[in-house]
Amino acid sequence: MITKRIIPCLDVRDGRVVKGVNFKSLSDVSDPVALAEYYTESGADELVFYDITASYENRALFTDILARTAERVFIPLTVGGGINSVEDFDRVLKCGADKVSVNSGAIRNPCLIREASKKYGDQCVVLSADIKRVGGEFRVFSKGGREDTGLEAIAWIKRGVSLGAGEVVVNSIDTDGVKGGFDTELLRLVCDAVSVPVIASGGAGCAEDFVKLWREVPDVDAGLAASVFHFGEVKIPELKNLLAENGMSVRR
Amino acid sequence: MIAIIDYGVGNLFSLRSSFAAIGESAVVTSDERVIASAERLILPGVGAFGDAAELLHSTGLDEVVKSECEKGKPLMGICLGMQLLFTEGLEYGSHRGLDLIGGVVRPIAERIEPGLKIPHIGWNALEIKRPDPILKYVAGGDCVYFVHSFFADTEPEFISSTAEYGGTLTASVRRDNIWGCQFHPEKSGRVGLNILKAFSEVQA
Numbered sequence: 088m089i090t091k092r093i094i095p096c097l098d099v100r101d102g103r104v105v106k107g108v109n110f111k112s113l114s115d116v117s118d119p120v121a122l123a124e125y126y127t128e129s130g131a132d133e134l135v136f137y138d139i140t141a142s143y144e145n146r147a148l149f150t151d152i153l154a155r156t157a158e159r160v161f162i163p164l165t166v167g168g169g170i171n172s173v174e175d176f177d178r179v180l181k182c183g184a185d186k187v188s189v190n191s192g193a194i195r196n197p198c199l200i201r202e203a204s205k206k207y208g209d210q211c212v213v214l215s216a217d218i219k220r221v222g223g224e225f226r227v228f229s230k231g232g233r234e235d236t237g238l239e240a241i242a243w244i245k246r247g248v249s250l251g252a253g254e255v256v257v258n259s260i261d262t263d264g265v266k267g268g269f270d271t272e273l274l275r276l277v278c279d280a281v282s283v284p285v286i287a288s289g290g291a292g293c294a295e296d297f298v299k300l301w302r303e304v305p306d307v308d309a310g311l312a313a314s315v316f317h318f319g320e321v322k323i324p325e326l327k328n329l330l331a332e333n334g335m336s337v338r339r
Numbered sequence: 340m341i342a343i344i345d346y347g348v349g350n351l352f353s354l355r356s357s358f359a360a361i362g363e364s365a366v367v368t369s370d371e372r373v374i375a376s377a378e379r380l381i382l383p384g385v386g387a388f389g390d391a392a393e394l395l396h397s398t399g400l401d402e403v404v405k406s407e408c409e410k411g412k413p414l415m416g417i418c419l420g421m422q423l424l425f426t427e428g429l430e431y432g433s434h435r436g437l438d439l440i441g442g443v444v445r446p447i448a449e450r451i452e453p454g455l456k457i458p459h460i461g462w463n464a465l466e467i468k469r470p471d472p473i474l475k476y477v478a479g480g481d482c483v484y485f486v487h488s489f490f491a492d493t494e495p496e497f498i499s500s501t502a503e504y505g506g507t508l509t510a511s512v513r514r515d516n517i518w519g520c521q522f523h524p525e526k527s528g529r530v531g532l533n534i535l536k537a538f539s540e541v542q543a
Contacts, residue, residue: 183352338462338482
């Protein structure tokens with residue numbers, strides 16, 4: 088049976104991982120390549136590199152990092168951040184990315200999902216949505232969660248999937264950073280609405296939060312997190328042992 | 340030297356890197372002479388069966404691959420490259436494959452329980468069906484990375500491993516000097532690299 092995936096997310100700015108990362112075994116804690124190798128060795132099932140580089144000039148640093156990682160890490164790599172065109176897809180796929188996640192770029196131009204999925208296949212296009220409760224409904228936010236688009240989240244995700252998105256990352260702004268667990272209410276709604284894999288993001292504070300996620304929403308395919316992994320609060324081998332003890336299928 | 344056949348389909352960066360990681364020299368090429376001089380061939384591929392089959396045909400690389408295989412050169416097809424080894428593919432109509440292994444590539448929906456997500460994406464365990472040199476470093480239950488919506492429906496004698504996904508899906512195949520993996524060994528961590536290493540060790 089297919090296993091539940093555990094996905095660490097690395098935010099990269101100007102070629103360096105941001106957010107304090109602290110591992111004794113790493114001499115350079117902000118080197119994305121070293122960190123990617125560390126996570127791969129510890130059993131991560133996939134990695135997400137999120138480019139938060141502000142200036143256009145420094146974009147080349149990101150693709151260089153990506154290529155150096157893809158030369159050494161042989162698990163699926165997803166890239167997000169600043170993807171606005173098919174040319175952006177091309178730029179990161181050439182450097183070894185396997186999947187590309189679109190967010191604000193797809194909100195501005197939903198056809199990007201269709202164009203990219205036609206050119207590279209549905210499996211390559213990941214729709215990432217930042218979602219927040221506003222007045223009793225789930226709304227999609229853009230620009231890193233700063234701007235309410237007015238779009239209803241489930242309708243937007245269904246549209247994205249019908250345009251060709253092969254996976255969906257559901258990032259709950261309400262639970263993100265709170266470390267009180269994933270947004271299982273929202274995730275259940277998304278899983279009921281679409282038939283492509285759903286990746287839960289936002290809210291993981293401890294290993295038990297992943298157990299609770301899959302107990303409450305077994306249809307979720309993957310759990311994505313950043314700081315709980317970076318700060319060593321959740322260690323992937325121990326997390327996978329815990330999931331297996333709870334009857335969940337994981338790769339070990 | 341291993342020739343990774345470039346017929347304009349997909350991203351070959353990871354495949355080339357993975358051979359480099361196991362210390363094997365591999366070149367990405369569409370040059371008939373390079374392919375002829377290689378010791379082993381890799382047929383990659385992502386996308387749709389019909390488009391890829393057409394590209395292989397229009398570049399003439401289908402005949403090059405076939406004639407090299409007839410000489411006994413080891414060939415491994417990966418993902419869509421594996422599917423192309425079969426007689427026919429039923430993705431958006433019916434298309435002729437290379438017919439190096441008898442069988443038909445069908446939608447996985449025909450094989451699995453209804454309600455499961457398609458494509459079959461993620462890490463799934465291999466069940467070894469028969470001993471095979473490319474699986475010599477693999478233990479039953481080892482996980483590899485799959486991304487596909489179609490599967491090879493072929494004779495049990497050609498199936499070396501399978502994966503369970505609400506039904507049994509062909510994971511790897513072999514007929515004589517011709518191998519195929521539905522999953523991506525270049526994206527399957529250490530298990531995958533070991534499969535590529537084992538392929539680089541098979542003797543023609």
